[in-house]
Amino acid sequence: MFEAQVTIGLKKGVSDPEGVNTLKALQLLGFTNVKNAATFRTIDLLIDGSDENKVLREVEQMCQRLLTNPVIHQYEIKILESK
Amino acid sequence: MFEAQVTIGLKKGVSDPEGVNTLKALQLLGFTNVKNAATFRTIDLLIDGSDENKVLREVEQMCQRLLTNPVIHQYEIKILESK
Numbered sequence: 001m002f003e004a005q006v007t008i009g010l011k012k013g014v015s016d017p018e019g020v021n022t023l024k025a026l027q028l029l030g031f032t033n034v035k036n037a038a039t040f041r042t043i044d045l046l047i048d049g050s051d052e053n054k055v056l057r058e059v060e061q062m063c064q065r066l067l068t069n070p071v072i073h074q075y076e077i078k079i080l081e082s083k
Numbered sequence: 084m085f086e087a088q089v090t091i092g093l094k095k096g097v098s099d100p101e102g103v104n105t106l107k108a109l110q111l112l113g114f115t116n117v118k119n120a121a122t123f124r125t126i127d128l129l130i131d132g133s134d135e136n137k138v139l140r141e142v143e144q145m146c147q148r149l150l151t152n153p154v155i156h157q158y159e160i161k162i163l164e165s166k
Contacts, residue, residue, distance in 0.1 A: 001118075007125070022126060025149055031141060035084075036129035042090070043105060046119035058114060066108055 002052065003082040004045040004059045006067060006075055009038070014072045043067060052079055085135065086165040087128040087142045091151050091158045092121070126150060135162055 010016050016038055023037040045062075049055045059077050068075050093099050099121055106120040128145075132138045142160050151158050 019126070022150070026128075026145055029145075029148055031145055033131040033141075034128055034145075035131055036127075038127040040125040040127065042123040042125055043102070044119075044121040044123065045109075045117055048116040048118055058116075062109055062112075062114055062117075065112055067105070 001082045002047045002049060002055045003080045004047055004055065005078040005080065006043045006045065006059060006063060007040055007078070008043070008063075008068050008073050008075045009040045010072055011074050046082060052081075055079055084165045085130045085132060085138045086163045087130055087138065088161040088163065089126045089128065089142060089146060089150055089158055090123055090161070091126070091146075091156050092123045093155055094157050097155045129165065135164075138162055 018039045019037040022039070023034060026034045026037065045059065047055050047058070049058075056077060056079050059079070063075050063077070064070065101122045102120045105122070106117060109117045109120065128142065130138050130141070132141075139160060139162050142162070146158050146160070147153065
């Protein structure tokens with residue numbers, strides 16, 4: 001059993017309205033020392049399998065077929081052993 | 084300058100429809116060895132300051148006042164030094 005953490009962010013140059021608005025709201029609340037805010041999504045998957053490399057390849061496929069939009073997203077996969 | 088990574092997830096017992104639907108969709112695509120999917124949001128903040136503890140306390144306040152909903156969310160704060 002493996003745990004795969006897929007962190008999905010926006011590519012450079014793609015605007016992040018959620019981050020922009022979070023930054024604005026924090027500054028309006030008085031947190032004026034916040035200089036930037038960026039948002040990410042993480043999907044934690046629990047995957048049955050015994051071969052870490054095979055699991056990694058599968059998660060790559062999941063990212064390409066469902067989890068991310070290659071036009072705007074960049075992603076990072078972290079595989080952890082789980083019991 | 085510090086970078087604060089705030090990871091926001093749902094408390095135990097709170098349903099995660101995005102995770103449930105991701106799991107369903109992955110299984111429909113043939114990834115039947117995926118046993119669970121859970122979703123998280125991460126907000127990366129760049130914060131001006133020199134005292135790590137003070138920054139941590141400020142980020143705690145940001146979480147309580149804006150970033151999270153204490154009824155349904157749990158969160159974790161990681162402070163990293165940034166140049």
